[in-house]
Amino acid sequence: MTDTLTEDALAALIEQHRGRRGALLPLLHAVQATCGYIPDAAIAPIASALRISRAELEGVISFYADFRRSAPNAHRLRICRAESCRAMGSEALWQAAQSAPSDTDIEVVYCLGACAASPAAEYDGRLLCRLDAARIARLWQEDQP
Ligand code: FES
Known part of the structure; x- marks a missing residue:
């Protein structure tokens, strides 16, 4: 199996x-x-x-968006695109995330419970708050050996 x-x-x-x-x-x-x-x-x-x-x-x-039908990649970035995060620039994060390495799954989530610190995302289970596009780009560099 x-x-x-x-x-x-x-x-x-x-x-x-x-x-x-x-x-x-x-x-x-x-x-x-x-x-x-x-x-x-x-x-x-x-x-x-x-x-x-x-x-x-x-x-x-x-x-249910959390169920997967294929094997996950090594990394998972979930970007919140709900109201608070949208108002604070999550679309720019989404655009920046399109340059992610091929071993990263990019997913949408609707509220991570961090609205007061929007825009928010979750990377490999780690909550990231008050993000901007430059910090998204640095995520890929942090994973380099
Ligand atoms: S709307 Fe994005 S964390 Fe709540």
Whole structure:
């Protein structure tokens, strides 16, 4: 299946959640926590175990922005494009982020809970506040060996 999610590991996760009320989202989070995304090979076993259609399952996965359907890159930059950050210049951050190295996922998020320190973003899980385009560009340099 994947390097970190074997068929046995998926079966164990399914058994941990099967029969629980509202099992789908916790199970999807567990799968993603194990291998970083929801692999294609996990769709049929999850749908079957929870007695939902593959289309329903794909609908749930695509509805929630935090679920991934492909392996993540090495780095993840999430730029807030909600109202406060937009008013404080997040569009310039978004433009600056387009020059990110190819090993960086660039994603939109709608509010990181740091509105008072807009514009904000999250880089590899680290909250960055009062950002500007120049600081975005320096993120790539900080990661160089
Ligand atoms: S609007 Fe961007 S952190 Fe809240």
